[in-house]
Amino acid sequence: MIELRSTLAGRICLTVLSTLILLFLALPIVLIVVTSFGSDAFGSFPPDSWTLSWYENLFADGSKWPAALSLSALVAAMTTVFSLALGMTAATALVRSELPLRSAVYGLVLAPLVIPQVVVALGLFLLFEPAAMLGSPIAIALGHTVLASPIAVMILMATLKGIDERLEDAAASMGASRLTVARRITFPLAAPGMIAAAVFSFITSFDEFFISQFLSSVDTVTLPVQVFNVLQFDVDPSVTAVSAILIAVAVVALALVGVVRKLSGTGKQDGLLPTEPAVGLPAGSETR
């Protein structure tokens, strides 16, 4: 392989710069996790002594956090179900059929990713306000699904494209009914992708702020909205503990996707995570 040799100075320069950039990305997150265990709320790093009291405070009597946490989990669970159902049918239509106006449907499905969230949130507010549905967990979940379903569709499209259709044809030719083919062939092969789609839908909803903010009422507040409300007035050590919990949820979810992909042996060549579709960039040829 002919390669342009890089100079030593250039290499050192690039390494130092990239290390700084990676620190830029990771430092705020590491800092929150470490500080959440420190007895001095902020400032000194690393902390002088360690404590779990910020976490204990979260679940003390009269704390608003447990209600917010359970509401967020409920909304995220509903969003996952909606988005998986929409994603599975949409991906089947886009990958496995002759669809008239295919590019228009694909564009419509991806549009929520680039349209400013504040516009979506405002529109949903105008839709649910007259219906007196503000503060209803179902309304918030329906709103989150608008943002979560494009990601689910992209992941599931990539999954379906990776399944060899001849396997299904072979099963069908040997007399399996369409339902049997779907249940015994397609579903097991698509399961890792479905788990990934479910996980990313869950995180999208669990962390979503703007739609929740517009659709919440005084006594139904999701976790991110509650964090934001506290942060607007003060920097509160309990927020550090909640943030650390949010980080843990995201990391565990990503690890889950990584493990499933590893076990199922899918996507070995493109790294641990299905990066492009999961981040919200159309993968492969359709990017360019």
Next chain:
Amino acid sequence: MAGSLLASKPTPAVTPSPVPRRGRLRRALSDRRTRFGLLNAAPVVVYLLILFIYPIFSTLLLSLKGEEGGWTLHWYADAFRGANLEILLTTLRISTETSLLSLVIGFLLAAAVSRLKPLWAGLVMLVVIVPHFISALVRTYGWIILLGEHGVINNALTDLHVPGAPFQLLYNELGVVIGTTSVMLPYTVLLLYAVMRGTDRRLLAAAAGMGAGRLTIFRRIYLPLVAPGLVNAGILCFILCLGYYLTPALMGGPKQTMVASLIDEQVMRQNQWNGASALGIILLLLTFAGLLLLRLVKSLGDAARKRGAAS
């Protein structure tokens, strides 16, 4: 992607249409694979028409409605006047600054990663991608503890007796740009990395073999090769910044109010829905303009490539 996004909502298959088309439609409907596709596409299309397209449409209507009924452009005139105009310009300024910074930093990191061995490249990309899935709110909070007057950075600088410390790093433009850049960075890194991985590095070696200096190689060979990726990433980043709310709202001062904050304020505090709708539609039009630009650049690039291949 941009092109298809601009496409209008799909017309349902049952709309009355001219006779020849109806014939084609009936033929298409008789195909089993087509029926299967329409059946499967229906849920997501109906869902998005009701919960995405219709709400945006009603926002548009509201922004054109006068206080005593009738149609008016009064709300748009308001949006381009006085303090509101200033907020609009601030939004454009902060979006530009952030996208340029994300582009430069993303370029450096992607260039470095594209030379690494696969294992190391995978690890570095993990550090880029994992933060992306951690709530932006949480990362913003991390920056607030980091940059505050008694935050980690200022404490460290004070301990080192740096003259002028503690610095004002928060509640000003610097804080907003730092925080927003860290949120946008994964997008630019991923887009640029995808392009850079695809470039043929033998071209660089060939140029060097023919006696080109490093700067010339970078300017005449490498930059043109990755230029489409840079434009793509820059415009996408700009679009995403336009409607961004969290970080500017938490890390900015009064001079860093963005349009999204103004919309929030008008809906939540002032019950001024019409004005908020007009601002939302302006954001939407700016986004469309960005997507159109993206498409234009892409077709220009394709045309140039075709010319190059033909000659």
